[in-house]
Amino acid sequence: MSIYRISTRKLPEAQKLNGLLVRFISADSSLRDVLAAKIPAEQERVKNFRKQYGATKMGETTIDMMYGGMRGIKGLVCETSVLDADEGIRFRGLSIPECQKVLPKAEGGEEPLPEGLFWLLLTGDVPTKGQVKQLSKEWAERAALPQHVVTMLNNMPTTLHPMSQFACAVTALNHDSKFAKAYSEGVHKTKYWEYVYEDSMDLIAKLPVVAATIYCNTYRGGKGSKSIDSSQDWSANFVKMLGYDNPKFTELMRLYLTIHSDHEGGNVSAHTVHLVGSALSDPYLSFAAGMNGLAGPLHGLANQEVLVWLRKLQKELGANPSEEALKEYVWKTLKSGQVVPGYGHAVLRKTDPRYTCQREFALKHLPNDDLFQLVSKIYKIVPPILTETGKVKNPWPNVDAHSGVLLQYYGMKEMNYYTVLFGVSRALGVLASLIWDRALGLPIERPKSLSTDMLMKMVQK
The missing domain is CATH 1.10.580.10 (Citrate Synthase, domain 1)
Incomplete structure (x- = not known):
């Protein structure tokens, strides 16, 4: 079980979310003060960890990884979020639904305030409403x-x-x-x-x-x-x-x-x-x-690519095409050598949670919108088609498959923006x-590169 590090004041408002103990920090601490208190302890924790396990190997690099955009190479440290192929994104241990539940909201609002998310990313703590208001100010x-x-x-x-x-x-x-x-x-x-x-x-x-x-x-x-x-x-x-x-x-x-x-x-x-x-x-x-x-x-730019594809689809098939017509259009897209924009992800192997929460927002606020209904139909038919090709590791939609639809609905039509x-x-x-x-005093990043000739010689040896 993970526990967030927080101030020493007794905190009765702790919550458990899926086995994760989430506590809220002292209401009288500023963001800078909280961060300044955490950094020395975290510096020492990282220092001791590196001292004990610095020589531990975390995996092997293949030639395909080197030519394939370093895909899958474990070579970076990121404290703020972790992306799991099956679970999706977690911000300092919290999933998007959990963030929606515990992060402070505006008066009368239902969605989390980004100020609270920034506090969480920076400190690992869930801030109080007062601290988020102070950060807004x-x-x-x-x-x-x-x-x-x-x-x-x-x-x-x-x-x-x-x-x-x-x-x-x-x-x-x-x-x-x-x-x-x-x-x-x-x-x-x-x-x-x-x-x-x-x-x-x-x-x-x-x-x-x-x-x-x-x-x-x-x-x-x-x-x-x-x-x-x-x-x-x-x-x-x-x-x-x-x-x-x-x-x-x-x-x-x-x-x-x-x-x-x-x-x-x-x-x-x-x-x-x-x-x-x-x-x-x-x-x-x-x-x-x-x-x-x-x-x-x-x-x-991918969400713009999605909208361009959707508009071309509507121009050819009409605003409310049948599922059968959509299937034919998707196969036509794939057979032409193109991809279905908004589907697939470099890491994820499930529907992007960011897509899901936007879909839930649309179901609540714009369920009858034509473009949203089209996106919903595509969500139903595209994954089975991509799975049928046998070439796609992740047939599910990512965040870009949905975000542009919501912006269009509320009048922001300018896709370039x-x-x-x-x-x-x-x-x-x-x-x-x-x-x-x-x-943490991380040094300048300087990975080693090799030429194709050198790689070939190394493989031959």
Whole structure:
């Protein structure tokens, strides 16, 4: 049984979830204070573990793994989340349904607040409602953009992809990096995490303003509010700046920003942030690099690929095709050498829990929507077809098979923008990990590479 480490105050509000003892931390501790108290103990725990088991082998690397994108190679440490092939994602030991149950919610809301998820990722503790409210307020106070970044965003052509604008703005925010300044002044390496923490808090706070500015400039002719209400949560402020006022869309955004936040350390965006950060690049440069990876069609752009495929399907078959017509279309897609977008996953071997919770949201709030009903039919017929081919290890849908449908329903039709939303969310996980990278003193990442000739000679020997 796993037990979260928490403050020493007696805590009567402990809960058990599937054998996991979850406790809530002291209501009078700030996020920085909780983290500062945990880091020395965790440093010592990792130090002792490495001293005792550092030479232990964790597996073997094959040539296929080396040529196949390092798939399956155990070579990274990620404290914030673990992805199990059969169980799905767990954030610090908690599944998505468990997070939905125990993380604080907005007044009258049903979905977890991303602020609470960030606290959980960073500390392993479930925060109180008061602590989440304090974190919302702190992010609101840190949210203002430097004028040079505002000017840059306002001068970018609207034809520039939103993800390019996003990465550029994040890079430019590096101008005010506290970590870069402290490093240039010779700060001791044991203090690195403190400045990475400050940069990460600033960056997370500013991302909704950056993202909303891009949205309003690109799709609303520059119209929109950039004001932050310190009494509102992170997601509510973001939705307001985007120009939406539907409370259900705000709830969706809270869910979306929570479930897209982290997916262990081996995916392109998370690994890139870790890799670039290992060179002691500040959080802005590291996160911008990760966002350029997230922009790829095989990563964060995948939900857009799903919608493009669905729209082509509807154009050919109509808005409400029969199951038989859908089966023929899926086989046609596969026989043409294409994949069914949104199905399959590099690690998962079951339906992605992130897909499931979005489906549950849709069943509750938009059960009769045509596009959702189409996605539901596809969910029914695609897995058996993919299984029948005998070539697919995971025939089940992933998160991208559903997220775009929900955004379309609430009026956000601009598919090119969806990856920016993903990026705002992913900051929570990768920056929490980056803080721990510096707290644990992880070194620059430098795996060994070999040429094909060298591999052939080694095999012959």
